[in-house]
Amino acid sequence: MNPDNIRIVLVHTTHPGNIGGVARAMKNMGLHRLYLVAPASFPNEQANRRAVSADDLLDGAIVTDTLEEAIGDCQFVVGTSARERRIPWPLLDARQCAARVAEASAAEQVAVVFGREDRGLTNEELKQCNLHLNIPTSSEYSSLNLGMAVQIVAYELRMLRAAPEKPAVETENWDTPFASRENMERFYTHLEETLIDIDFLDPAAPRQLMSRLRRLYGRVRLDEMELNILRGILTETQKWVERDSKD
Structure with a gap:
């Protein structure tokens, strides 16, 4: 796994505090590439307060107007989805997804995309992803804070990186880069x-x-x-x- 090739992308984040929470979660787990697609308010002092000691991630965050700009050079894109779609798409939980992300990141640019706090990613945005990520939750209360969702995915990536045996990379010797x-x-x-x-x-x-x-x-x-x-x-x-x- 190469964390330098993994970016976390937040789409149309409404609350700046959530951006800070995500930055803190990322830095806890050794990730540092943060992309923000048309955030409602950024930079923002509330984001810096929530980030605590992860201000450097906020300072280095890349802000784009569209999702296409944020993932245009990526070969492997994962979109978070909390609900079933009309057309089923390859769907993994956080642990399974982390293994795929870790594998791809060895030689490719990878994006893990998180949607709006209130309604997630649109169908059109999810169509741009290679696979979808779902974090199983209790049916009694399924709402996850954005920072918590990123923390779960980042933790699973961290566990793979810390494991004594890293997953084999099936495309390690591929002769041509994967399409962006x-x-x-x-x-x-x-x-x-x-x-x-x-x-x-x-x-x-x-x-x-x-x-x-x-x-x-x-x-x-x-x-x-x-x-x-x-x-x-x-x-x-x-x-x-x-x-x-x-x-």
Whole structure:
């Protein structure tokens, strides 16, 4: 595991104190890369008070306007989700997820994304993630503070780092870097355009086709060479469609 490759991303955080609580939880467990997507109030003295001795994480926090900016260069993205989705997505608990994050971080940029305090991440935001993380809680009271949720995930990562035997990295000797989130988004746009061109996808009634294809490719995880091959196939397909329309 390489903590330098792991970032914690907070999306549209409402309460600045929660940002400070997250910074403290991260520093407790040896994580230091904090990204904030359009926070309601930051910098803020309340955040610094809650951070206690983790002011350096707040000082180094990267603030972006969109989630896409925060995870664009990442190859592996985990989104926290507290509820079932219409289309099931690969879903792990904190311990299982930590193992996947630790594995990927050995050679890739990894983001663990936490949503709004009141409603979490939107469906569109979750579609940008390779897998979803759920922290099981009691059915009698399932509400988790944002700082607590980050602490649980960070703790599981810390335990893996402290273990005498680290998990094997199945992609350690992979010959090509995995595709970044930014390049994957370009691919999905290209794929959708091509499917419309060949009349496979009706933009007026798309149903869940693109969501299911996102889930498919997110589960497989493409490297940059594989992505370029697929983009090339899509480009040639569009050329054939254009030639056919002129005949």
